[in-house]
Amino acid sequence: MTRSAARTRVVIIGGGFGGLNAARALARPGLEVLLIDRTNHHLFQPLLYQVATTSLAPSDVTAPIRWVLRKEKEVTTLLGTVERIDRAARAIRVVGEGDPIPYDYLIVAPGTRHSYFGRSDWEKWAPGLKSVEDARRIRKRFLLAFERAEWEDDPKARQALLTYVVVGGGPTGVELAGVLPEMCKVAFRPDFRRIDTATVRVILLEGGPRILPAFPESLSRRAQRDLERLGVEVRTNAIVTDIDEHGVSIGDEHIESESVFWAAGNQASPLIATLATPVDRMGRAEVTPALHLPDDPRVFVIGDAAAATSTDGREVPAVAPAATQMARRAAENILAQVEGRAMQPFRYVNKGDLAVIGRHKAVASFFDGKLRIAGHLAWFTWLLVHVMFLVGFRNRLSVLMQWAYNYLFFERGVRLITETEDASMSRHPARTGETGEFEVPRTA
């Protein structure tokens, strides 16, 4: 990767909300910006659960990163997996690339993966939802359970196939659980001859005393009531003690299920560990108020992988608006250093919290919970906000159309069961002799 000596180079790792917004803010003459990501697409994670539940196609919630940045001519997008950050050499190492890539400034925005609280063996029975592959895997498991139930003659085995357990009562868990009953009871029912899809059980397990703990307590109660009306069994204070191929254990109790989904915990990308910097218990890098590492003003960490505190003294939450705001502050602080100005501390502005539960059901909290709404109005607000922030005109149109179709016909369009393997992408495919397919190097 040859470089221009005259220009200051900023390398950005990650094409999520943080990385993209940083690239946009830094695209100006005099700077050379390299954005590197393991995949070729930006993912609109807030709608990913709709891919997992057959409402949207993967291409509706993704946009090619290089297409998003096509007008930022100072930004070069590269597909590659960063292996290691070498702060002493001021360079990053990319899998399959001989030479390290030097930087003058670095923005690290690699996001998080699931945390199974030390029980990584649970992952194979309870997939989580972070990537397009994750969503396809959940969609497949979910659809296959119906297909297998249609063959099954034994009533007990059939009921295990028709029992869905969602672990984790945060927004993702609530969204996943809330959408399942309507789909099973209405959309899929006319398609089967031997099973009645309305006999499905959907169980939401939350370890704490209430679901949606980030919301005001009254909205948690409202969300639980709404879920129960939709047909979801909500169980709080339910600590999962084991997950295996037969289902979930909560202490002595065992729930037979072939479809368990994980939405219970996150940990920062393992790339953060290569920074050799203090981290919190979720593996997130501790950053200064200006968002750089305590001992290195050239390296910024933003988004879900950063443990940051806002100027108002509160912890910055792991949500898309926070990543976007951090990106702008980090970019501005790099420009300040380049131009010899003083850096400014980060202040997070919370514009509100939204969680959707199901058809016509959502909860929203604004102004620190001073304004709370639920039901139709919250649901419509949720729809509006999510379409508005979706990247790309094509995606917005396509999502609106599919939602209209789903809403009007109670049907689900994207019910494709396909590939068996999943992997993130790298640009350095090592062709394997056996299959002719690409083998993918991974950092984690």
Next chain:
Amino acid sequence: MTRSAARTRVVIIGGGFGGLNAARALARPGLEVLLIDRTNHHLFQPLLYQVATTSLAPSDVTAPIRWVLRKEKEVTTLLGTVERIDRAARAIRVVGEGDPIPYDYLIVAPGTRHSYFGRSDWEKWAPGLKSVEDARRIRKRFLLAFERAEWEDDPKARQALLTYVVVGGGPTGVELAGVLPEMCKVAFRPDFRRIDTATVRVILLEGGPRILPAFPESLSRRAQRDLERLGVEVRTNAIVTDIDEHGVSIGDEHIESESVFWAAGNQASPLIATLATPVDRMGRAEVTPALHLPDDPRVFVIGDAAAATSTDGREVPAVAPAATQMARRAAENILAQVEGRAMQPFRYVNKGDLAVIGRHKAVASFFDGKLRIAGHLAWFTWLLVHVMFLVGFRNRLSVLMQWAYNYLFFERGVRLITETEDASMSRHPARTGETGEFEVPRTA
């Protein structure tokens, strides 16, 4: 699979144009129809090349089989891989299913796979285009070549990455080759910083003396001229002698390319071999004029896997309208047997041949070539016919919208690079301890 003693059972293997239309024609009281397919979706193969070339999403050209047949209450859809047909026992064997599934009548419509003319080792370097997985694999290879070229400093290696070779000058090969230049030269160009995607080479290789050999000669010439105007190098009488990781050999000549696509030959599904019946050199079952096996009026073979002759003495071509017409005739002949009437021979009615070449460019032949059209009118006819025959209202709307978007903005929306492995689906997933993923039993 328990069965009702009173009802005659027809088993249909395959959910393509043949299988679906047979199921619809047989859905009537007194009959029990079982349709079994390896995947959960019907695939609209005529538009599959648009998935491979990032214009459409997989869900646009597929529809869940059980959703398509949701109103045919006599039809039960099952996801499963048929391993073997046991004509002596009048039963089929399904992978992972202990008991054989008995039939009174059987319609075999499993389609074809690629033929590499005895060189199956070429498949890994030159993927073909039959399934959704094939299309995703081609799309990925095609997009990855650009990504790798953006990193590549060596001009020769870079040119090999930017050279696409399509082997086979039938409709699929012409469609694939025709769409590539515009995409590379217009849609992708603003997204790259280090390569100029307009320097791409697209080469179409045809072994015979002209492309589109099933069309009248004047249309073949027109198609070649149109392709050349779009920027495709068309080479006829070009017999491929070798394909490896570095490219394609035509005798002593070697074309360096990392992206070779195969559209040159077909052979019937290996399931046909288990029928123990005479086959032609493409492995297709020879059938009587009534479309059943010569020695077995209970077993019908239809679609691309049948070697059938129309009452006018012509060979029935391997196209969707032929499969649809054969399905109706086979279903009618089964009903004739059940009701004690005489079976009727199959007559293929050719309503016309269409091939699209690129933007505003297509060729069409009607009434045995007596009416020939090309250019705008043929292109518009092609669009109309393909949207009209697409299964499902949602798909039609979505495809129309995406085409409008592609047409107006010269952009391509579906540029997702994701999974590395491909496999067809089975309902009997053997969970592997290592990955927690499903292992797929396959017949071929």
